[in-house]
Each structure stands twice: as C-alpha cells, then as structure tokens.
Amino acid sequence: MKILKYLSIVLAGLIFFVACQKELSVDSGFAGKTATGSLLDSVGNCKDIAVNGSFIVDSTLSIDTYVTVQVNFATGGAYRIFSDTQNGFSFQDSGYSAPGLQTIRLKATGRPLAARQTTFNVAFDTTFCSFTVTVISKTPATYSLAGTPGSCTTANVQGVYSTGIALTSANKVALQVNVTTLGSYTVSTIATGGMTFSGTGTFTALGPQTITLQGSGTPTVAGTNSIPVTAGSSTCSFSVNVTGGTPGSVVPENDRDSAWSFNGGTSFFHGPFYDVFDTTINNIYGFIFLGYTPTTGDTTIQFGVFSATGKIAAGSTYNSTNSLAAFYYTDYSDTSKINKIYTADFNTPSASTTISISAYDSTSRIVTGTFTGSAVNASGAVAPITNGKFRAKVRKT
Numbered sequence: 001m002k003i004l005k006y007l008s009i010v011l012a013g014l015i016f017f018v019a020c021q022k023e024l025s026v027d028s029g030f031a032g033k034t035a036t037g038s039l040l041d042s043v044g045n046c047k048d049i050a051v052n053g054s055f056i057v058d059s060t061l062s063i064d065t066y067v068t069v070q071v072n073f074a075t076g077g078a079y080r081i082f083s084d085t086q087n088g089f090s091f092q093d094s095g096y097s098a099p100g101l102q103t104i105r106l107k108a109t110g111r112p113l114a115a116r117q118t119t120f121n122v123a124f125d126t127t128f129c130s131f132t133v134t135v136i137s138k139t140p141a142t143y144s145l146a147g148t149p150g151s152c153t154t155a156n157v158q159g160v161y162s163t164g165i166a167l168t169s170a171n172k173v174a175l176q177v178n179v180t181t182l183g184s185y186t187v188s189t190i191a192t193g194g195m196t197f198s199g200t201g202t203f204t205a206l207g208p209q210t211i212t213l214q215g216s217g218t219p220t221v222a223g224t225n226s227i228p229v230t231a232g233s234s235t236c237s238f239s240v241n242v243t244g245g246t247p248g249s250v251v252p253e254n255d256r257d258s259a260w261s262f263n264g265g266t267s268f269f270h271g272p273f274y275d276v277f278d279t280t281i282n283n284i285y286g287f288i289f290l291g292y293t294p295t296t297g298d299t300t301i302q303f304g305v306f307s308a309t310g311k312i313a314a315g316s317t318y319n320s321t322n323s324l325a326a327f328y329y330t331d332y333s334d335t336s337k338i339n340k341i342y343t344a345d346f347n348t349p350s351a352s353t354t355i356s357i358s359a360y361d362s363t364s365r366i367v368t369g370t371f372t373g374s375a376v377n378a379s380g381a382v383a384p385i386t387n388g389k390f391r392a393k394v395r396k397t
Helices: 001-024
Strands: 036-038 049-054 067-074 077-083 089-097 100-110 116-123 125-138 142-145 156-158 172-181 182-187 195-203 207-217 224-233 234-242 260-262 267-271 273-281 284-292 299-307 317-319 326-333 339-344 353-361 366-377 382-393
Touching: 001 182, 001 195, 001 317, 049 207, 067 077, 067 089, 067 116, 067 125, 067 317, 077 100, 089 195, 125 182, 125 195, 142 224, 142 234, 156 267, 172 195, 172 224, 172 234, 182 207, 182 224, 195 234, 260 339, 260 366, 273 382, 299 317, 299 353, 326 366
Parallel strands: none
Antiparallel strands: 036 067, 049 067, 067 100, 077 089, 077 116, 089 100, 116 125, 142 172, 156 172, 172 207, 182 195, 195 207, 224 234, 260 267, 260 382, 273 284, 284 299, 299 326, 317 353, 326 339, 339 366, 353 366, 366 382
C-alpha cells in the first residue's frame, strides 16, 4: 500500500507542476495579470480555427459543440476570448495561460435559430479573426453516396498528407451524393491511419450534390490509405496518399495527439504526453505517465505502474487494487475546485483499472500498452474505462 501512497505524492507534485505550466495557478507568478497576444501568425494571417460538433436548429448546444483557436500568448495571465453573437449563439472561453502558442477551446452557448452558414468574428487582445459554422435542420435528408459500394465517384481529396503532421483546414475531401429528400446531413468516417473526415450541412436542392468533409487527426501510415465512408445505407471509399514526412517534421512520440487515448463511457479522450519518465520509490522501480488534452489545455491524464521485480517488461500487467498502478483523469479549469473526472487507485477499492505493457524497448525506450477497467467518476459512481491505449518514449531520470 505504501508504494501507491508514494506514487500519489509524486504524481500530485508533478501534476501540480503540469497544472502550473498549463493553467497558471496563483503560484505561477501570473496571478492578477492580464494575458496579451495574437490570433495571427507572423505574417498577419489568422491561425487555423477548427469547428467541432453538430449545430442543429433550436437545439441546446453541448460540450461537444465548440471551436478551437490557436493563440500566440506574448505574456501570461488571465485571458478572455470571445465571438460576437450570430444566429442565436456565440463562443467564448476564459482562464489562465502561460506565454507561447496555445490551443484554446471556445465553448458554444445559445440555441441556433436558422439552418444556414453562420459567420462569427472572434477577438483576443487587439486581434480579430472570423470563422463559419454550418447550422443544420432538425429534419434529416435522404441521400446516398455516388459510387457505392465501390470507389466514391469523383472524390476530390485536397491538401498535403504526411505522417506525423496534424491535418489542418486545408485537408478535406469533396464527395458527390444524390439527394432524394431535402434536410440535414451528418457524415463521418471511422478513424483510418490516424485520420478522420466529417461534415454537416443542409441540402436545399434535390439530385446530385457535393458535400465536403473536413479532415482531422494525424496520419500514421505512409502510402495509400483507403478511407471508407458511410451515409445511411450507402458506403463507398476514397484514397488518401500519405508521404513519409520530411526530416524534422515528424512529431515526437510523446507530442502526438494520439499518444494516449481511452473511452470513458460514451466519451472519447486523447492527447499527447507532457512527460513520461522512470523513477524509483521506496526501492520499487516504475514508470509515470503525464499527459493532457490539447483542445482545452486544462485536463490532465496521469497514470503509473510499479514493478516488484525491479523492471518493467513486455507482457506485464499492473492493477490499481494491488498497489502497483494508479490512474487519474483530472480537470484543472477551475484551480479553486479541481474536478477529479476519473480516479482508480488504492483509495478506490470499488474501482479497478488494469494497465498492461504490450512492448518496451530498453534501447529506444519506447513503451506501448493498454489500460481498461473502471474508475470512480466525479459524482462518486463507478464508471467504465475502455479501449485505453498509449505509446510513449520514457525519459531516463
């Protein structure tokens, strides 16, 4: 039991360090200061703004409806980034940030009034940018993909695709569909080779139409990637050619947006690692993993494994109930009231999370593994943790 108590202490200290870097607690030196910065790049162009979620007429917007903006903070401190109100809704976020380039999630509030393309202006400090959100009708359309069940007809794949380089707004695909009933549509592919394509909108005309699916994720497989897409009962596929990247452009292992991922119930979480290292506590050797969610920058994942044999080896498993593992997923958006989203350690005997090491190369120090089981959620109930995966490079201490 002492092992996990020490692990909890180490994690708490390191998590606090992460929180200070990502969230700027009162001890960070930025308390009482106002952040400054820009939404523009070095040549004065607006940085990429990504729209997430489905915006449906007269529907309450949820935590899944938001936009992410890239902000270059010149000085750290408190910030507020907001848009104007258009078509019944708006976007905003506030918090603390350190200097440097940060990804900020602006939450949507309000209720969309009409099914149409809606353009917003977003402001931070003295800079302004714009983005467009498609509001769709409540009534679903009837349509089918052209080319089903083979290759999608006239698929137009746009943008450059390289392994290790995250997709941007330039990465998209245009597909032809045949519309038989007017209304809204939502189309999304399954994740293939680290990439997903999705789009929403409203059909206002019958017959052949073109829809555009926005790409997201980070390509992981070089070569021709066949991407299947389904709409209703129709399915076709299109090809995306991914290059092997160029020297210096490949994202380091721990910085990949898919370095860790898991499902908490019906929600999917993923992101990079902030730090992964080995350590010895009370003469027991182990690995500690610290990551965060880049879309918000204020939610962290922390887990660790310790081995009674003195080494971490492929095929080994560690459980939170036997004092050799711990798992935490925590929201630091309000540092005065930290929200423990999921917890599994020696203090939660009703929950049990198992962390398995699939492979570990002591030379490259690359470790891969999985985790699954259950954890205590913010309300104190036991919740399922499934499909947990991780791949990281362990820093030697």
